[in-house]
Amino acid sequence: TLANTLAPRRTEPLNFEIIRHTVDSFVLVSDEAMTDACRWLWFELGIAAELSGGAAIAALMTGQYQPQPGEVVCALICGTGTAGLEH
Numbered sequence: 001t002l003a004n005t006l007a008p009r010r011t012e013p014l015n016f017e018i019i020r021h022t023v024d025s026f027v028l029v030s031d032e033a034m035t036d037a038c039r040w041l042w043f044e045l046g047i048a049a050e051l052s053g054g055a056a057i058a059a060l061m062t063g064q065y066q067p068q069p070g071e072v073v074c075a076l077i078c079g080t081g082t083a084g085l086e087h
Helices: 013-022 031-045 051-062
Strands: none
Touching: 031 051
């Protein structure tokens, strides 16, 4: 992936344990979907994000994640600059 912060070579055991006990599921999004999400964030909202910062928005935009009726969704958008626009 071009979003290298989402694909670390290894993780600390504590991180793995926290995720194992608190995360129910994962969804996968493509680099193209993350790029599209970053472009949307920039051109529609004026928010600059790196590719990994656009991952949650990409999951929502592509339908990879579909919130349940009444579910409150929070998407963490991280990164600075326009790295998400460069791909």
